Amino acid sequence: MAKLKISGVSKAYGATVALSRGDLELEAGEVHVLIGSNGSGKSTLCKIVAGSVRPDKGEVLLDGKPVTMSGPRASKALGIGIFYQELSLAARRTVEENICLPDLPMKGPFIDRKALSERARRYIELFDGVTGEGFAPDLTVDVLRADQRQLVEIMKTLASEAQILIFDEPTSALDRAQVDRFFEILRRLKSEGRAIVFISHRMDEIFALGDRVTVLRDGATVGTSRIADTNAQEVVRMMVGEEPTLAEHADAAPQATGPVALKLSSLSGIGFSDVSFEVRQGEILGLGGLHGQGQSSVLRALFGAGSVATGDVTLDGGAYHPHDPRAAIRAGLAYVSGDRGRDGVIQGRPILENLTPIHFLRNRLALASPSVLKAKATPAVEALKTKFASFSHPIGSLSGGNQQKIVIARWLIDRPKVLLLDDPTKGIDLAAKSDLFALVRRLAAEGMAIVLYSSEDAELLANSDRILVFNGGRITRELTGAERTRFNLYEAAYEAA
Template identity: 35%
Template sequence: MTAKDTSPILSLRQIRKSYGSLEVLHGVDLDVRAGEVVALLGENGAGKSTLSNIISGTVQPSSGDMTWQRAPYAPASPRAAMDAGVGMIHQELKLLPQLSIAENVFVGRYLTKGGRIDRQAMEERAHSGLQRLGLDISPRRLVDGLSTANQQLIEIAKALTLNAKLLILDEPTAALGGEETQLLFRQIERLKSEGVGIIYISHRLEEIRQITNRIVVMRDGAKVQEFDRGDVPVRTIVEAMVGRSLERMFPAIPTPQDQVTLEVRGLSSAFGSFRDINFAVKKGEVFGIAGLVGAGRTELVRAIAGADPISAGEILLHGKTVTPRSPIDAIRNGIVLVPEDRKLQGVVLDHSIAENIAYPNLKEIAQGGWITSQRLNTFADDYIGKFGVKGQGHQNAGELSGGNQQKVVLAKWLARKPQVVVLDEPTRGIDVGARSSIYELIMELASQGVTVIVVSSDLEEVLGVSNRIMVMAQGKQAGVLDRKDANDVSIMELATI
């Protein structure tokens, strides 16, 4: 294919997919050309993942035609797609923790020499891929214990070793901070210059403007709009995604009360990830925590919630020292944490929605020491309704979209009526519609006098929901900004000290 050839390398025509009598894709057309980035956008459940899985060979279409490099294309498996030059990086991490980075990069396709695994060659190529993404880490290191951001970069490095001609990136920056995201964008630009086509799925709409050539919007299993450029106003994209006009992305922020609910004094991590942190949060205040990946944000809120040990300092609730030594200590004192990784730490995927909501609330549900199905279901249904969970109590949590799983996590903890709610990356990988409902919930909590702490890598989000923002840099407290003084520049200046 010549450099001037503008014909698509991938074409989809009238792709449909049904599960029984339910059709989830309705005759979708899509073209991707060499050296371009096509953003595939839509709310959770719009059909993006199903379409991507069809292209990558994970799911078979019910009808329709695909061509790849002008030849008929119908991959029977992900390996068949990979062999054809189509690679997909999934949002959910699929690394094997007990294997090394190099082994994960080449799992299922180990390099051999003389009939034996060529570990040196694998380590060299894995290291090269990591360096291209700015990750200076030994390929011999086990994946176990690495941060979510580093694991995401390893997934991307894994795809880069495929020398693919088409890459599908599903929420590649969901776990990345600003610096890592820019490194990824530079790599995408390099891949574009080499003629690689890229399908880019993301809920971070501002970044779409930076790297995409075209935008395809899906809603309810159909392609509803296509823009022939990437610099489309976010508002226009969102309205196409949700099918209605949006007056504002973030609701109004309530004014906090004068009473201090939570105070942190001289808090330092036993692992050295943060040190000498001091702040106080008022009743009904939304307190944002910003900073680059690795700044110690998650480790700090885990310590406040009793999940990680501290070496010094104390935590006070209404002026009384309550420094938790375990999560149960924090929960008993009215401090709950909604963790960053909802699938591993927030919900039990193969248990029902009702059971997940019930687990932290068994004492309230029990009557005379006994829990009946009727009481459990009534309790759960009440909170499913209150939080707008799109699912029924008997469904497994693993069947829900990311946004609805997050609502289940929120429901189970807020049923305890906590005094302090800590939200770590509350909308990571969640579509615009679900994000809006979570923002409204945050403001409702604040208006009820609950103290809310929000950790977010999304600057627009942390600016949009916070009364004040503490910025962390390299484990230190770089400063606290009032809402009127906070903007993306002032935050980044402190974050890069």
């Protein structure tokens, strides 16, 4: 009898189907790997088991008995612990306190510090020798490095002493020694009879640790195999389904022959290493791979909003030093983020004010006539088929898709030399996506150089002339011409970095 059995579980958020048919059988004493592309439903399935998301339908059996995961506390009471991909640490609490959350040992109204230290020490000692410099039990986690914070989250999950442990991409920020130690711990827990669900985007980890693998595609479980009976290429085939032909994606574009607009030489910084490429005028260069592999970090660094440690950049043949967004704007770079709330929309202000800040900065304006600004902005908003009643209306009165069109249009009032698109269609509807990419292709045809990162593989394949696949912060493969298929993209994204 399976320790945990999930059958036909589904979850939708309005018109967006996150999971259409999730099936999973988990045995005691096994590491069961979940794998699938971005948006395939892996995290949603795990969150349903952990009680943080309620399914719309389907059945969950624990030791053969139907259970309802009414919330995280109920799931925890049933012996289920989860490591979330988005860390859930309390930044201003100590390492010890975070490990023991949410069951801090108390002595009256106060934390029992002695009991806290004794309990936390058991899990800290598991990683003795690999936590690195600057790690201490009494430090608050906000001063730790990313890998150290991830280790604390793992310790916290292990401290739940749950019989079913779910790890959603727990190794993404860890180095090789930390991963090896973590895998030793998981193998020991497996030998004790614990049941472990493990999500990873690293194919080498899957075959090093797993007993079985279940593949999700487009929100549904498509198959389960024993690790000993399959191989990496077969797993990729299951993730992709029928291998698509080039005709389903972008036409085979002729190699761009215009002047080099932007060139990177051995660029390294936080989140990426030794990145070299060039993009020519009239070319759409795609950045592919799984989310968080350095694509966004490179784009933000080029715009002066991220860190560059070493390497060189040339823009239109001249040296360019990406250290400040204002300088990037005046040099002719434009950056569009899919995170409108953080990087785009000026909330509470009129549409016209949201359209024109780049125009003011690039032209060093202090004042300008509203009528002149409207005249300059109108061609840009019309090119994107942006719908709004008046330039004076607040930006919040628009749909998400139209808000993103305003963010993009602001960069086109004064045409940039290079357009950096950082997952620009995240959270917008299909019609808005269609309008955006129609404009992108037109801008490229007019000679603009464009670098596009998208977490949606179909978008990348349909709109890029070349694709550079990122894995572990590095470019691991270039796909051109007929090589631009989902199979090749997945294979490069999931192979060992």
